[in-house]
Amino acid sequence: MSLLMVRVDDRLIHGQVTQGWGSVLHPDRYVVVNDSAASSQWERELYEASAPEGTSVVVLEMSEAATSLQSWLDREEDVIVLVESPRDALRLYETGLSFESLNVGGLHFKEGRRRILPFVCVNEEDIKALEALQDCGVEIECADVPGCERKDLFKWFGNAASGN
Amino acid sequence: MIHGVVYTHADLGMAFCEAIESMMGPQQGLVGMSNQGLSSEGMLAALEEAVGAGADGAIVFTALHGGSCWQTAERLSRQRPNVQHLTGVNLPMLLAFINKRESTELESLAEALTEYGCRGIRT
Numbered sequence: 001m002s003l004l005m006v007r008v009d010d011r012l013i014h015g016q017v018t019q020g021w022g023s024v025l026h027p028d029r030y031v032v033v034n035d036s037a038a039s040s041q042w043e044r045e046l047y048e049a050s051a052p053e054g055t056s057v058v059v060l061e062m063s064e065a066a067t068s069l070q071s072w073l074d075r076e077e078d079v080i081v082l083v084e085s086p087r088d089a090l091r092l093y094e095t096g097l098s099f100e101s102l103n104v105g106g107l108h109f110k111e112g113r114r115r116i117l118p119f120v121c122v123n124e125e126d127i128k129a130l131e132a133l134q135d136c137g138v139e140i141e142c143a144d145v146p147g148c149e150r151k152d153l154f155k156w157f158g159n160a161a162s163g164n
Numbered sequence: 165m166i167h168g169v170v171y172t173h174a175d176l177g178m179a180f181c182e183a184i185e186s187m188m189g190p191q192q193g194l195v196g197m198s199n200q201g202l203s204s205e206g207m208l209a210a211l212e213e214a215v216g217a218g219a220d221g222a223i224v225f226t227a228l229h230g231g232s233c234w235q236t237a238e239r240l241s242r243q244r245p246n247v248q249h250l251t252g253v254n255l256p257m258l259l260a261f262i263n264k265r266e267s268t269e270l271e272s273l274a275e276a277l278t279e280y281g282c283r284g285i286r287t
Contacts, residue, residue, distance in 0.1 A: 010203050014232035015173065046238055050230035108203035118201065 003073060006081045006099045008089050009106040012037065013050045013057055013082060016105065016145055022052055024146045027080045029072060030057045033065040033092055034084055062088065066096040086122075086129035093133060101139040104130070104153060116156035119144045127157050166265040166273060167193040167222035169214045170253060171233045174198060180225075184258050191262060193218075199233050207236040221246030221270040223261065223277070225253035248274040256284030 004025045009017065012032050022030075030051065037043045038061040051057040060068055072079055081097075083089050089102055106119050113121035120142060122130075130140055130153065142151040170177040177196030185191055195214050199207055215222040224237040229251050237249040248270055250257065260280035264273055 011232045011235075012204075013230070014235065015228050015230070018230055019228070042242070046235055050235065052230065108201060108206060110203055110205070 002076070002078045003069075003097075003099055004078050004080050005103050006083070006089065006092070006097075006101075007103040007105045008084070008086055009082055010084045010108055011106055012084060013047050017080070017082065018050065018052045018055075020145045021080065022055070025080060026078065027055060028077045029055060029079050031065070031069060031072075031079055031081045032057065032059045032083075033062055033081060033088065034059065035061050062091055062095065065092055069097055086126045086133070090129040090132055093136065093138065099138060101141055102130075102133055104140060104142045105144050116153070117142065117151055120151075120153065122157070130154075131157075165193050165218070166220045166270055167216055167218055168195075168225065168258070168261055168265070169211065169222060170194075170196045170225045170258070171199070171211060171214075171237060172197075172225075172227040172253070173231070173233070174200065176227065180253065180255070180258060183255060184262060188259070188262050194262070199236075204232070204236070207232060208239055211236050211240050215240065215244070215247055219246075221248070223248045223250060223270070223274060225258065225261075226251045227253050246270060250274060250277055250281070252281055254281050254284050257281030 004027050005021065012034060013030055032047050037047060038059050044059040047059050048057045083092060104120060107121050109115060109121045113123045115121045134140055140153055142153045170180045175198060177198055181194055181196040197210060197214055202210060224247060226233040226237050228234060234251050241247045241249040257277050257280050260277055264276060
């Protein structure tokens with residue numbers, strides 16, 4: 001079994017994931033865990049159609065994700081998991097999927113989020129969820145593409161919270 | 165007039181439009197856009213604005229099947245019947261767009277441009 005990467009990216013599946021990380025990590029399957037995408041057949045099909053040749057994309061609801069993922073991992077599939085927010089990463093961890101590190105790869109600007117890196121904007125909820133995961137022993141890695149310099153997110157959080 | 169939006173990564177979309185204008189002169193209704201720094205919702209809103217509400221419709225050109233621009237254009241073309249989406253953009257496709265958009269209706273134009281784009285790839 002191999003859980004190659006669990007990644008927070010609000011674009012879920014896109015070029016950085018399938019072309020950038022995919023060409024380095026060589027997954028069999030990309031698993032999108034997102035209740036909103038899973039609830040729409042059209043959105044599910046859109047993400048499934050994004051799969052590069054030789055791989056597949058599956059979109060799962062949060063409630064079924066940990067069990068399904070474990071069964072694929074038991075069959076020795078190499079999997080990349082994508083969630084849209086730190087909160088969903090925490091929910092996934094709490095529902096039973098154990099992972100040692102979390103890649104924060106894309107949290108783009110939305111109302112209420114503050115930019116701390118070109119590709120990372122956070123609000124209080126994001127920070128709390130990442131801190132909770134870190135407290136559980138999960139290593140938080142910040143990298144949008146392979147080979148980029150790893151950034152320490154936590155040293156920026158104070159600035160984000162205080163508005164600087 | 166049918167509008168064209170070239171929507172892709174970094175500055176490539178804008179560079180495609182500059183390349184077209186360097187050959188064909190200044191163009192109305194042709195814009196390049198980048199996905200840089202935008203959330204999925206932000207990308208869709210920006211694309212909607214760029215496409216505009218012209219009665220003749222628009223074609224969105226993207227470069228990478230499965231990428232975020234491709235997804236966004238798929239979402240918009242689903243919502244808007246007079247927006248067509250082509251992926252795999254290249255200069256022959258865009259040149260044909262400029263040459264034919266005033267004499268061809270939207271759906272046939274999209275079909276023709278796919279052929280021109282493919283014909284531009286050869287050894």
